[in-house]
Amino acid sequence: xxxxxxxxxxxxxxxxxxxxxxxxxxxxxxxxxxxxxxxxxxxxxxxxxxxxxxxxxxxxxxxxxxxxxxxxxxxxxxxxxxxxxxxxxxxxxxxxxxxxxxxxxxxxxxxxxxxxxxxxxxxxxxxxxxxxxxxxxxxxxxxxxxxxxxxxxxxxxxxxxxxxxxxxxxxxxxxxxxxxxxxxxxxxxxxxxxxxxxxxxxxxxxxxxxxxxxxxxxxxxxxxxxxxxxxxxxxxxxxxxxxxxxxxxxxxxxxxxxxxxxxxxxxxxxxxxxxxxxxxxxxxxxxxxxxxxxxxxxxxxxxxxxxxxxxxxxxxxxxxxxxxxxxxxxxxxxxxxxxxxxxxxxxxxxxxxxxxxxxxxxxxxxxxxxxxxxxxx
Amino acid sequence: xxxxxxxxxxxxxxxxxxxxxxxxxxxxxxxxxxxxxxxxxxxxxxxxxxxxxxxxxxxxxxxxxxxxxxxxxxxxxxxxxxxxxxxxxxxxxxxxxxxxxxxxxxxxxxxxxxxxxxxxxxxxxxxxxxxxxxxxxxxxxxxxxxxxxxxxxxxxxxxxxxxxxxxxxxxxxxxxxxxxxxxxxxxxxxxxxxxxxxxxxxxxxxxxxxxxxxxxxxxxxxxxxxxxxxxxxxxxxxxxxxxxxxxxxxxxxxxxxxxxxxxxxxxxxxxxxxxxxxxxxxxxxxxxxxxxxxxxxxxxxxxxxxxxxxxxxxxxxxxxxxxxxxxxxxxxxxxxxxxxxxxxxxxxxxxxxxxxxxxxxxxxxxxxxxxxxxxxxxxxxxxxxxxxxxxxxxxxxxxxxxxxxxxxxxxxxxxxxxxxxxxxxxxxxxxxxxxxxx
Numbered sequence: 170x171x172x173x174x175x176x177x178x179x180x181x182x183x184x185x186x187x188x189x190x191x192x193x194x195x196x197x198x199x200x201x202x203x204x205x206x207x208x209x210x211x212x213x214x215x216x217x218x219x220x221x222x223x224x225x226x227x228x229x230x231x232x233x234x235x236x237x238x239x240x241x242x243x244x245x246x247x248x249x250x251x252x253x254x255x256x257x258x259x260x261x262x263x264x265x266x267x268x269x270x271x272x273x274x275x276x277x278x279x280x281x282x283x284x285x286x287x288x289x290x291x292x293x294x295x296x297x298x299x300x301x302x303x304x305x306x307x308x309x310x311x312x313x314x315x316x317x318x319x320x321x322x323x324x325x326x327x328x329x330x331x332x333x334x335x336x337x338x339x340x341x342x343x344x345x346x347x348x349x350x351x352x353x354x355x356x357x358x359x360x361x362x363x364x365x366x367x368x369x370x371x372x373x374x375x376x377x378x379x380x381x382x383x384x385x386x387x388x389x390x391x392x393x394x395x396x397x398x399x400x401x402x403x404x405x406x407x408x409x410x411x412x413x414x415x416x417x418x419x420x421x422x423x424x425x426x427x428x429x430x431x432x433x434x435x436x437x438x439x440x441x442x443x444x445x446x447x448x449x450x451x452x453x454x455x456x457x458x459x460x461x462x463x464x465x466x467x468x469x470x471x472x473x474x475x476x477x478x479x480x481x482x483x484x485x486x487x488x489x490x491x492x493x494x495x496x497x498x499x500x501x502x503x504x505x506x507x508x509x510x511x512x513x514x515x516x517x518x519x520x521x522x523x524x525x526x527x528x529x530x531x532x533x534x535x536x537x538x539x540x541x542x543x544x545x546x
Numbered sequence: 547x548x549x550x551x552x553x554x555x556x557x558x559x560x561x562x563x564x565x566x567x568x569x570x571x572x573x574x575x576x577x578x579x580x581x582x583x584x585x586x587x588x589x590x591x592x593x594x595x596x597x598x599x600x601x602x603x604x605x606x607x608x609x610x611x612x613x614x615x616x617x618x619x620x621x622x623x624x625x626x627x628x629x630x631x632x633x634x635x636x637x638x639x640x641x642x643x644x645x646x647x648x649x650x651x652x653x654x655x656x657x658x659x660x661x662x663x664x665x666x667x668x669x670x671x672x673x674x675x676x677x678x679x680x681x682x683x684x685x686x687x688x689x690x691x692x693x694x695x696x697x698x699x700x701x702x703x704x705x706x707x708x709x710x711x712x713x714x715x716x717x718x719x720x721x722x723x724x725x726x727x728x729x730x731x732x733x734x735x736x737x738x739x740x741x742x743x744x745x746x747x748x749x750x751x752x753x754x755x756x757x758x759x760x761x762x763x764x765x766x767x768x769x770x771x772x773x774x775x776x777x778x779x780x781x782x783x784x785x786x787x788x789x790x791x792x793x794x795x796x797x798x799x800x801x802x803x804x805x806x807x808x809x810x811x812x813x814x815x816x817x818x819x820x821x822x823x824x825x826x827x828x829x830x831x832x833x834x835x836x837x838x839x840x841x842x843x844x845x846x847x848x849x850x851x852x853x854x855x856x857x858x859x860x861x862x863x864x865x866x867x868x869x870x871x872x873x874x875x876x877x878x879x880x881x882x883x884x885x886x887x888x889x890x891x892x893x894x895x896x897x898x899x900x901x902x903x904x905x906x907x908x909x910x911x912x913x914x915x916x917x918x919x920x921x922x923x924x925x926x927x928x929x930x931x932x933x934x935x936x937x938x939x940x941x942x943x944x945x946x947x948x949x950x951x952x953x954x955x956x957x958x959x960x961x962x963x964x965x966x967x968x969x970x971x972x973x974x975x976x977x978x979x980x981x982x983x984x
Binding site for chain 2: 171172173422425426433434436437438439441442443445446447450453454456457458460461476479482483528530531532534535536538539543
């Protein structure tokens with residue numbers, strides 16, 4: 170399997186990087202992370218209008234540009250690098266993917282164009298128990314009511330749940346776990362923004378009390394949709410982590426060349442130099458894993474479940490250690506509010522837990538290996 | 547030199563069909579191993595990644611790997627896999643005279659000569675340039691006195707890549723010379739070196755008035771450091787991420803096994819003497835070991851244990867990352883990008899993998915990890931590998947040296963200031979040894 174981006178893909182990545190350097194500078198990130206909404210609507214519109222980022226991987230019939238998962242990965246890596254404050258992961262990676270994976274043509278026709286043109290902020294609300302990322306202990310219910318359904322229950326860790334205009338929610342119907350779509354102004358919906366460790370990623374808790382909703386796909390289809398969606402979301406998150414980890418390495422190396430102590434740049438001391446070398450080893454390895462998983466996802470490979478977990482493990486570990494070492498290499502200035510090191514550290518520790526910790530994914534990985542996957546005899 | 551009329555293939559399919567045509571025409575289990583190796587050497591397929599005018603095809607590594615795959619399918623033995631092909635030949639091709647390339651390289655590929663590497667000394671490990679073995683001119687020869695250590699394959703070697711000091715009056719990097727050194731002579735004593743595992747895979751080599759012709763200088767007199775850098779770079783790459791340069795079956799080499807080269811190829815293959823390298827890459831070799839540990843975990847009913855599963859996943863993750871790093875580096879090299887950190891990254895990963903294999907195996911073994919030999923798990927394999935685990939982070943350039951290389955050459959961090967840079971070697975203290983009399 171190849172893991173090389175085409176020249177065209179590289180150019181596209183470069184244009185995204187330039188856009189983010191202008192629109193998501195450290196000052197922009199700091200301004201937006203202090204707001205409740207957590208994003209700049211004008212930039213969000215430019216992302217959709219100028220660069221087509223929201224509809225990048227959506228088919229042209231839904232207003233997208235018909236690119237694939239590889240371009241998506243390159244974009245997410247750049248967004249991770251810039252710590253972009255925007256409801257992109259919720260709208261595109263979670264809700265957009267869930268709609269595509271639902272196979273519900275009418276819902277795709279109705280809902281995807283709004284995502285592609287930037288007019289819809291969407292999210293996926295499925296977590297009830299923060300210790301579990303699947304649908305095992307689902308207690309939110311959906312009852313038939315006239316032509317539609319009503320939802321009762323509560324969800325937590327809903328990315329951008331307080332700003333989303335379209336909420337995809339997983340609830341227990343007669344036919345089993347099912348996917349529903351609800352609007353922000355639907356009756357009986359209460360949304361509460363939660364305080365987050367990573368201030369660049371907003372999260373809300375949602376309460377549904379007789380909230381009207383539309384069934385997406387068939388009753389009982391949510392477990393499969395969710396499994397496929399989260400598998401791709403894990404790889405997308407891994408790419409974001411690689412971008413952020415590379416930025417930490419770049420910051421560390423730059424500072425190690427500038428900062429002089431004992432009459433020498435601190436990067437000339439092996440204590441610092443070797444930390445940087447180890448960061449490079451981890452970041453490059455994480456990149457290999459994220460790319461390998463991305464190409465497996467793009468090619469619909471059987472390996473995807475195994476390599477998605479592997480990518481989540483090592484990209485989480487790489488970002489966590491790069492963000493931690495970045496603070497250490499910067500010393501006192503790295504522990505201040507004014508320095509950006511803590512923003513990456515916050516992202517690292519939060520993303521490490523999101524969609525399953527490295528501990529959980531290593532266990533999943535081992536289960537698959539012990540079942541005979543992934544090892545050639 | 548190669549005598550193929552064909553132009554170099556540029557696609558995997560073209561490589562496949564050319565190798566198949568060569569094998570169809572030349573591979574015969576009834577000819578002697580020597581004749582077969584000569585045919586392979588002269589075809590350019592023995593080391594297709596080498597330059598076309600020097601026994602290769604000038605192919606990138608991924609296309610070379612296709613050739614090795616065709617040899618595997620045909621169960622055809624490749625050239626000897628030792629240090630001659632891995633280190634001596636690429637060094638001589640890069641720095642030797644045309645006469646030296648003719649003289650030495652073909653004999654490496656045909657199994658006529660086995661080589662060892664005479665670099666490390668008791669007083670010169672990571673600081674290789676501080677080595678003390680002397681080579682002093684005497685007519686058109688040099689007289690060699692001193693000691694080398696950690697020499698693999700010294701016992702059966704015909705020649706050694708010798709790095710020795712030819713000028714003590716200049717700073718340490720500028721007074722070294724590289725020689726192709728004949729091992730079979732008075733004044734050379736090879737002693738096995740028992741290592742911490744209890745085995746003796748390496749040797750110490752002592753030189754007392756040994757001789758080497760000036761015509762065997764590789765590169766320039768006192769220009770040995772540059773030559774050694776080429777050797778060390780090949781060593782890093784060979785020991786680290788799967789270089790993909792391996793034949794699955796390799797012939798033996800050297801004067802001690804010359805009679806074996808006379809046997810028919812078919813007999814050699816049946817004899818079990820053929821060195822079967824389980825896989826071309828270190829990653830794949832660990833993959834094989836992985837399977838062993840999964841079976842061990844199941845056999846011992848440890849596969850449901852959370853700690854065991856964490857360790858299994860850690861080992862698998864490292865070995866896959868090593869493979870994929872190697873794959874990305876080869877693709878980058880093919881696209882003309884600088885390989886950068888690849889060799890050092892692979893070398894560091896190999897150290898991590900060796901340690902993680904030990905931790906995983908020991909976690910599965912539990913109390914039986916206290917046992918070795920036939921009483922121990924995997925017939926002593928867990929004990930053996932656990933004892934070997936400290937080696938990869940030392941040999942071929944320690945982990946600390948690799949981190950310096952990454953820090954300085956890839957990330958561009960400033961070097962440690964070397965306050966002895968301009969001091970003549972004779973005024974330095976080296977290793978834990980007394981200064982040589984000068």
